[in-house]
Amino acid sequence: MSEVKKIATRESYGNALVELGREHTDLVVLDADLAGATKTEIFKKAFPERFLDCGIAEANMAGIAAGLSTCGKVPFMSSFAMFAAGRAYEQVRNAIGYPHLNVKIGATHAGISVGEDGATHQCLEDLALMREIPGMVVINPSDDIEAKAAVKAAYEHVGPVYLRFGRLAIPVFNDNEDYKFEIGKGIVLKEGKDVTIFATGLEVSETLAAEKMLAADGIDAEIINIHTIKPIDAELVAASAAKTGKVVTVEEHSIIGGLGSAVCEVLCEKAPAKVLRIGVNDTFGESGPAPELIAKYGLDAESIYKKVKAFVKEN
Structure with a gap:
């Protein structure tokens, strides 16, 4: 391989x-x-x-x-x-x-x-x-x-x-012939019915890896790349949330004010749903090797998998 x-x-x-x-x-x-x-x-x-x-x-x-x-x-x-x-x-x-x-x-x-x-x-x-x-x-x-x-x-x-x-x-994973970038338009990387995961930046590849683990446990996750935080693709966010009923956001940013907040703003107005925000939880970072920090702060594929699995199984 x-x-x-x-x-x-x-x-x-x-x-x-x-x-x-x-x-x-x-x-x-x-x-x-x-x-x-x-x-x-x-x-x-x-x-x-x-x-x-x-x-x-x-x-x-x-x-x-x-x-x-x-x-x-x-x-x-x-x-x-x-x-x-x-x-x-x-x-x-x-x-x-x-x-x-x-x-x-x-x-x-x-x-x-x-x-x-x-x-x-x-x-x-x-x-x-x-x-x-x-x-x-x-x-x-x-x-x-x-x-x-x-x-x-x-x-x-x-x-x-x-x-x-x-x-x-x-x-690098967007190397497919039909890839198209458009400001303000999210990209559905995988359709699913149990939970929607909106990810941005480097967390998109981590989320794709987590999705494979979720699939092995029978959890069908919809994965959406939100590359434009503003203007956010409100139509896509609302439609996916309405379909799955549960939403997770994943970002290498504070959970305050970034992707998680932007998605919640859309949902509270257009399609109320239960939301789990994965990101940095109101704290500063620290010095260390990047991969180790990503894991320590719960932003690696394994951590995303565990958090989403627990979230989906809550009720």
Whole structure:
């Protein structure tokens, strides 16, 4: 059996920027002294005249990106999620979101899988912060193929977009001919009748692995990839919940304000159902190897399997 191909979505981001840069001369990339880590260095080598290193000044970078967007450019500002969504929040909100400017935010090193960089760099709040900004599109791709498609879609979308990427290499599974990425549209990866599991980002592949364990126990789970947290695919969320009656959300983010909250907001209005939110439970992360942290915080396939099984069998 061949080994599953794994690629970090931050790599996908860098490669996608170069591909788009060849086609679109208005695309410019900004970074905050982290080009090697965010992989924007790939774009820098290909198009040095369209790359700006703003130094360790993320708030200023947001202002520069805003200005460039008013001059006909399509800027992708890049940094770790903790800095792009956290440190620069006020400028992203007021300089980019408020005037609804055409700026794309490439946020890498999101979630607990930042690993050894530790709690201060493991941003578990970014989806919540960005989802609150009016008009901001929020995308959390699940693998290399989806990440590249998301970058292309972000370029084509007119308005602010937040793109979330990871440091850890994760399985590539969207390599089927009929794969299609569309902002605001979830993807049904497997139909089922007993429970719906909505997953996002690196947790999609973990959920797919958990589904096999659930199937072995006779639990027929519907698996849906929600790559766009905002605007969320409310129609699909409500329809699936109405069909199965039980819903689980899985995210490498706080259970407060991210995918779990977005799904619950839809369901309380359109299709009330019992919900289990799997994510980081109102706590900070810690330093350690990414796979071990994912397991410790209950975000690995085995943990998802056990939690969903217990949830389904509750009544």
